[in-house]
Amino acid sequence: MSVSKNGMVFNEPLLFELKSRGKAGMDLPETEIPLLDGTGLLAAQHLRGAVAIPSLSEPEVVRHFTRLSQWNYSVDGGFYPLGSCTMKYNPKLNEAAAAIEGFASAHPYAPYGCNQGLKRLLYELEQDLAEISGMDAVSLHPAAGSHGELLGMMLVVAYHKDRGDHKRTRVLIPDSAHGTNPSSASIVNLEAVTLPSGPNGLIDLATLDQMMDDTVAGIMITNPNTCGLFESQIKEVCDLVHARGGLVYFDGANMNALVGVARPGDMGADVLHFNTHKTFSTPHGGGGPGAGPIGVKSILAPYLPKPILVERRGQVQMDYNRPKSIGKVRSFYGNLGVLIRAWTYIKTLGASGLREMTQSAVTNANYLKARLKDHFDVPFVEQRSMHEVLLTDKKQQEAHVSTMDLAKGLIERGFHPPTVYFPLVVSGAMLIEPTETENKETLDQFADTLIELAGLDHETLAAYPKMTPVGRVDEVGAARKPILTYQG
Amino acid sequence: MEVRGDLKYTEEHEWLQLEGDKVTLGITDFAQDKLGDVVFVELPEVGTILEAGEAIGNIESVKAVSEIFCPVAGEVIEVNKQLEEEPDLVNTSPYEDGWIVKIKVDRSDFADAELMNDEEYQNHCAAE
Numbered sequence: 001m002s003v004s005k006n007g008m009v010f011n012e013p014l015l016f017e018l019k020s021r022g023k024a025g026m027d028l029p030e031t032e033i034p035l036l037d038g039t040g041l042l043a044a045q046h047l048r049g050a051v052a053i054p055s056l057s058e059p060e061v062v063r064h065f066t067r068l069s070q071w072n073y074s075v076d077g078g079f080y081p082l083g084s085c086t087m088k089y090n091p092k093l094n095e096a097a098a099a100i101e102g103f104a105s106a107h108p109y110a111p112y113g114c115n116q117g118l119k120r121l122l123y124e125l126e127q128d129l130a131e132i133s134g135m136d137a138v139s140l141h142p143a144a145g146s147h148g149e150l151l152g153m154m155l156v157v158a159y160h161k162d163r164g165d166h167k168r169t170r171v172l173i174p175d176s177a178h179g180t181n182p183s184s185a186s187i188v189n190l191e192a193v194t195l196p197s198g199p200n201g202l203i204d205l206a207t208l209d210q211m212m213d214d215t216v217a218g219i220m221i222t223n224p225n226t227c228g229l230f231e232s233q234i235k236e237v238c239d240l241v242h243a244r245g246g247l248v249y250f251d252g253a254n255m256n257a258l259v260g261v262a263r264p265g266d267m268g269a270d271v272l273h274f275n276t277h278k279t280f281s282t283p284h285g286g287g288g289p290g291a292g293p294i295g296v297k298s299i300l301a302p303y304l305p306k307p308i309l310v311e312r313r314g315q316v317q318m319d320y321n322r323p324k325s326i327g328k329v330r331s332f333y334g335n336l337g338v339l340i341r342a343w344t345y346i347k348t349l350g351a352s353g354l355r356e357m358t359q360s361a362v363t364n365a366n367y368l369k370a371r372l373k374d375h376f377d378v379p380f381v382e383q384r385s386m387h388e389v390l391l392t393d394k395k396q397q398e399a400h401v402s403t404m405d406l407a408k409g410l411i412e413r414g415f416h417p418p419t420v421y422f423p424l425v426v427s428g429a430m431l432i433e434p435t436e437t438e439n440k441e442t443l444d445q446f447a448d449t450l451i452e453l454a455g456l457d458h459e460t461l462a463a464y465p466k467m468t469p470v471g472r473v474d475e476v477g478a479a480r481k482p483i484l485t486y487q488g
Numbered sequence: 489m490e491v492r493g494d495l496k497y498t499e500e501h502e503w504l505q506l507e508g509d510k511v512t513l514g515i516t517d518f519a520q521d522k523l524g525d526v527v528f529v530e531l532p533e534v535g536t537i538l539e540a541g542e543a544i545g546n547i548e549s550v551k552a553v554s555e556i557f558c559p560v561a562g563e564v565i566e567v568n569k570q571l572e573e574e575p576d577l578v579n580t581s582p583y584e585d586g587w588i589v590k591i592k593v594d595r596s597d598f599a600d601a602e603l604m605n606d607e608e609y610q611n612h613c614a615a616e
């Protein structure tokens with residue numbers, strides 16, 4: 001059975017295309033302030049003529065955006081196996097907690113000593129994240145995972161600078177690392193140097209040994225890496241980097257494979273960030289408010305943004321007396337609404353629940369791998385996958401069926417496609433991350449669908465998707481000749 | 489896959505052609521096929537002084553963004569402006585109209601650079 005939406009599919013024009021000339025959407029009262037003619041107030045070149053702003057009524061606008069929102073695909077609507085993104089279900093209890101009056105209307109300028117409940121929650125969240133990751137201190141300030149990553153690298157820079165070690169200007173980044181790592185390194189003026197992985201898809205100690213010298217500030221590791229593989233020599237990697245004076249940045253993007261089972265701090269990480277929207281079921285922002293807390297070992301704690309939360313005489317207080325702090329990276333104390341949701345998730349599951357979450361996520365990925373491995377090329381098939389499984393289109397290439405064809409076919413069958421053509425180190429990649437959310441029926445339905453699609457010919461697949469409001473778009477044309485403004 | 493006998497090749501799939509002290513550089517047929525439809529080519533400024541092995545620009549395809557490397561030191565003397573309007577030339581004509589930059593080099597630097605001939609490059613691609 002297909003889970004695809006059908007029935008009332010609206011053909012939605014742009015607001016500009018709705019008939020609006022000569023209509024008035026609002027009836028505004030006469031103003032008591034006299035209207036002025038703009039001429040003479042501004043030089044002629046700063047005056048513009050009539051602007052074609054649509055003139056629509058409230059229900060027209062509401063319907064337009066409501067209809068568009070119904071085109072969205074969300075994890076509340078169906079399976080969303082977007083690899084490396086951990087699109088897990090966000091329990092509605094999180095929303096109830098964040099809406100509690102005392103949290104929702106807390107004011108950051110409340111008098112000294114107020115907001116104790118909220119501060120206690122944040123303090124507990126810091127301690128829980130420290131315990132989960134094996135780090136000594138946690139900062140909740142960063143407003144997104146990328147922000148946390150940047151802050152982490154700022155701390156690495158602050159550490160070396162504070163020690164007077166100015167020659168460390170480079171960062172090693174394995175080619176299987178998370179895609180944002182090189183940009184975070186560049187923004188703090190470190191040169192991102194690619195560390196090629198070995199034939200088994202893991203960091204090669206001999207290559208690391210050659211490249212790790214006293215110009216290297218540290219290494220940025222994603223573990224499990226973006227091929228879904230656990231870096232089995234992670235301890236040796238961290239020891240080698242530490243022995244040569246570097247620090248280990250640990251990308252928390254794939255924490256959903258580790259929580260309750262293994263701790264980056266124990267592996268040798270000096271700093272890591274958490275993606276609360278991945279691991280701890282806060283909404284994937286799409287540019288909205290997010291949270292990317294970071295955890296550090298004690299050697300980096302003096303540089304954390306201020307204030308930090310401390311407990312004194314039974315009260316949680318903010319400590320601004322941090323002489324080595326890099327300063328502030330975010331107003332007040334981060335995006336609290338998101339942090340409340342993360343706290344709720346952690347407290348709902350508890351220690352054993354979090355461990356079970358991880359085990360289910362890994363089991364689900366390996367179940368999909370077992371269902372799909374006879375039908376698709378699975379790179380590094382002999383190694384166990386962690387929370388996601390990597391396939392390629394190699395077996396389908398003879399029939400001219402590509403990863404892109406399969407992705408479009410999945411849309412036609414009502415599934416969000418997996419991450420495609422990433423990681424870059426694997427040609428024609430499909431990175432599938434089911435998360436712990438899904439049951440066996442959904443996983444089977446997805447596997448059956450993917451196997452069925454792989455048996456179709458290129459012509460059939462090239463016509464997909466047909467049942468969506470917009471069919472197959474010309475992605476090449478859109479990228480080569482983008483039209484960025486409404487053309488009338 | 490087309491490989492031409494009169495060109496030299498790099499491990500990163502650039503081709504180079506030396507005429508006098510002028511090198512023309514582009515990406516190979518193998519590379520354009522792997523990248524898929526090229527949608528944007530970021531070119532260097534004319535006059536840029538390059539160190540050997542330096543990145544000179546980026547090629548963006550629907551799948552990925554890749555850096556273009558120049559294995560020889562020199563000065564950029566001409567860039568293929570046509571690629572700004574028609575990046576697909578890299579796909580349709582990688583060895584002719586899809587050339588990327590021309591660089592003035594020292595001939596001895598070119599001779600010292602670690603480049604492959606057509607046969608070696610073909611083996612290199614087969615191993616990938």
